[in-house]
Amino acid sequence: DIVMTQSPDSLAVSLGERATINCKSSQSVLYSSNNKNYLAWYQQKPGQPPKVLIYWASTRESGVPDRFSGSGSGTDFTLTISSLQAEDVAVYYCQQYYSSPFTFGPGTKVDIK
Amino acid sequence: EVQLLESGGGLVQPGGSLRLSCAASGFTFSNYGMSWVRLAPGRGLEWVSGISGSGDGTYYVDSVKGRFTISRDNSKNTLYLQMNSLRAEDTALYYCAKSSSIVVVTASGKGYFFDYWGQGTLVTVSS
Numbered sequence: 001d002i003v004m005t006q007s008p009d010s011l012a013v014s015l016g017e018r019a020t021i022n023c024k025s026s027q028s029v030l031y032s033s034n035n036k037n038y039l040a041w042y043q044q045k046p047g048q049p050p051k052v053l054i055y056w057a058s059t060r061e062s063g064v065p066d067r068f069s070g071s072g073s074g075t076d077f078t079l080t081i082s083s084l085q086a087e088d089v090a091v092y093y094c095q096q097y098y099s100s101p102f103t104f105g106p107g108t109k110v111d112i113k
Numbered sequence: 114e115v116q117l118l119e120s121g122g123g124l125v126q127p128g129g130s131l132r133l134s135c136a137a138s139g140f141t142f143s144n145y146g147m148s149w150v151r152l153a154p155g156r157g158l159e160w161v162s163g164i165s166g167s168g169d170g171t172y173y174v175d176s177v178k179g180r181f182t183i184s185r186d187n188s189k190n191t192l193y194l195q196m197n198s199l200r201a202e203d204t205a206l207y208y209c210a211k212s213s214s215i216v217v218v219t220a221s222g223k224g225y226f227f228d229y230w231g232q233g234t235l236v237t238v239s240s
Contacts, residue, residue, distance in 0.1 A: 097224035
């Protein structure tokens with residue numbers, strides 16, 4: 001199984017400042033046949049289900065604010081919130097869908113400093 | 114508007130059974146693969162099982178193989194998860210999640226991300 005790790009476990013950022021979350025997979029999730037990274041990012045707010053923010057590592061889901069961006073390839077990925085807003089307080093998960101079982105990172109909790 | 118509504122959770126003793134349901138609306142149900150994903154206290158999100166749009170492809174995480182069965186009734190727009198021989202470690206909030214494709218796993222073994230999730234149903238396994 002592909003093991004996903006995230007860092008940091010939690011971070012507190014001032015409103016308007018940048019938040020950066022890292023995700024690492026135990027093996028590459030880049031498929032050479034289509035040059036796509038099978039990596040998604042989800043946001044889960046308290047009492048709500050997860051919501052997809054980014055897929056294919058860097059494609060923003062429709063309706064997601066452009067302050068959210070994804071980057072990386074192979075085994076190392078980053079979710080960046082360019083200017084943290086109060087409504088961004090949540091736990092963020094990365095997930096690989098390169099191979100079954102599809103596995104998630106342990107999550108990163110983002111809070112306001 | 115896509116809606117997924119889970120039901121069937123509850124308190125069950127170890128070794129017992131439960132059947133979860135997920136009623137879907139707002140999209141052509143048979144055109145999309147569906148999955149169950151659980152969130153256990155202190156353990157994060159775990160994909161449990163998936164089924165293709167036609168129902169002919171089913172997939173499980175190793176820890177539930179032989180105990181859980183995923184199925185769907187496309188005439189009723191409903192997804193199911195039959196859970197037998199339940200263990201304490203199955204205690205979790207169970208979400209149904211819609212795949213962004215008709216398949217859950219492609220012929221080359223690749224998957225798809227989950228674009229919609231239900232609110233979840235809580236399963237507690239305890240004596």
